[in-house]
């Protein structure tokens with residue numbers, strides 16, 4: 044039994060699992076300590092991965108060599124590419140997953156990762172040494188009284204620190220339904236000087252679908268040609284998809300829910316933590332949109348072999364009797380049986396401005412925070428932070444440079460930069476609107492953006508690298524074909540008619556046709572025999588065709604966005620020395636000085652994104668730092 048590690052990861056949620064596998068795969072002797080080994084990467088809420096902007100993050104995790112994309116694909120029971128009707132920058136993959144299988148696959152992955160050991164226990168204390176005036180973490184102590192030593196610790200305790208669950212006026216301690224809360228760490232960290240806060244989130248009722256009349260609902264099937272998250276070729280899209288259903292509330296349902304408002308922990312002030320505005324409970328929705336006569340809900344299966352369904356949109360902490368009575372008034376729910384009611388949970392988090400871009404804390408060296416404890420919400424946001432913390436913890440041990448993704452490189456870069464630079468005032472989830480360079484940060488090109496970096500870091504193995512190189516070369520050759528081939532008007536006149544596009548008056552390059560609205564490269568394959576032959580001869584698959592189509596169609600926008608990104612990148616290159624005392628610059632506002640001192644930006648670019656630092660302040664900094 045080993046008690047001395049390079050890295051200890053505390054918490055086996057989405058952040059912890061990615062952090063532990065990344066560190067171990069990079070060769071670090073790693074220990075993952077988690078409270079319950081049967082619940083690795085448990086989906087505390089919705090049994091789904093991806094969605095708008097979150098789907099892009101999962102593709103990025105996969106492109107870098109992380110695990111979430113693969114495990115999602117292997118446990119998918121329904122796949123949909125959201126926002127297909129919008130521009131390619133908005134296309135977002137989303138998978139409904141078999142929740143139990145997802146967790147079991149994670150356990151299998153963890154158990155089969157070399158250099159990784161697992162320990163089931165609760166960490167109640169961090170060991171912090173004082174090394175020449177610097178505070179450095181050197182291990183953990185568990186509830187069972189075991190001491191493990193390590194050179195770095197990654198804390199990923201999710202919703203468990205000081206977790207308090209609410210249903211009506213009842214409240215109980217817990218990290219989520221069925222799990223104990225974790226105590227001791229917040230208190231210790233606050234004593235060390237960390238600032239902590241409280242946040243809140245909630246989850247809906249779980250239902251036995253045999254008690255419902257499914258014929259009363261609108262069925263929602265997955266995509267006819269489902270895709271997947273992982274860029275690995277051996278991973279195949281889901282075959283037997285499960286349907287979801289659309290359900291609507293009514294005025295009667297709302298009236299019944301309102302009878303519980305006097306016992307609502309949210310409205311009666313029992314819940315003090317800040318909740319997510321964009322993911323409101325049903326009672327919140329009734330208050331905010333008082334005139335709305337109905338709300339849409341999604342009934343989603345929790346797995347392939349279970350009758351448990353999740354009622355998306357009906358998150359609530361009203362008394363369980365009120366939740367049941369309201370459900371019975373929904374058409375098709377008259378005889379509803381529930382497995383458990385919805386509830387809300389409050390937990391401790393640490394404002395993430397206390398971290399550097401590597402997710403290392405500024406107060407204690409080699410201590411990293413990742414996931415929900417940084418004020419984020421969502422499995423994908425957590426997994427992305429875990430991956431980056433795992434990578435950076437190992438690199439620091441080896442004296443290698445840190446890996447910080449920029450805002451024009453990845454949504455993960457946007458996520459971490461937002462957290463450490465701007466902080467959070469409510470649970471942070473990713474939206475496409477948070478990214479300045481959406482057309483560069485697409486789901487289809489996550490591999491082009493990040494797989495070479497993943498290879499350099501050491502997480503992209505030979506198989507992934509070969510897949511990548513092959514795809515890249517096929518995409519290049521197809522692109523060359525599209526830019527070189529001249530289409531005769533007669534070849535596509537029927538097709539152009541069918542999509543209401545003007546006829547060609549003379550031969551035109553295929554790229555000039557693809558660029559048109561309503562025209563699709565996929566559909567052209569059936570009309571241009573040379574294109575069909577080229578694709579068949581080179582065995583080019585759908586992913587490659589899609590990527591080429593997007594790059595050709597949006598080439599103008601892509602080039603423009605690249606140019607803007609490059610211009611702004613120059614500000615990122617102007618470094619600010621570590622520990623610089625901004626109070627010395629008296630020509631900037633007091634507010635800017637205070638904020639700069641607190642955040643300690645490392646570049647002028649980062650300084651420019653701190654709320655309260657104005658363009659005028661940045662001009663002064665530019666002069667000061669030599670430009």
Ligand SMILES: Cc1cc2nc3c(=O)[nH]c(=O)nc-3n(C[C@H](O)[C@H](O)[C@H](O)COP(=O)(O)OP(=O)(O)OC[C@H]3O[C@@H](n4cnc5c(N)ncnc54)[C@H](O)[C@@H]3O)c2cc1C
Nearest residue numbers: 054055056057058078088165166201202203414415421425
């Ligand atoms: C009731 C509820 C509702 C939610 N609703 C939503 C939602 O609507 N939308 C959304 O995007 N997200 C929601 N979430 C959040 C989502 O579950 C998290 O964002 C995600 O799971 C965070 O991942 P994580 O790895 O940071 O932490 P978690 O998944 O919470 O994992 C934490 C892990 O740490 C372990 N742990 C904790 N403390 C210790 C300790 N001291 N020692 C050892 N191990 C420890 C736990 O056992 C667990 O394995 C909800 C969560 C809950 C509980």
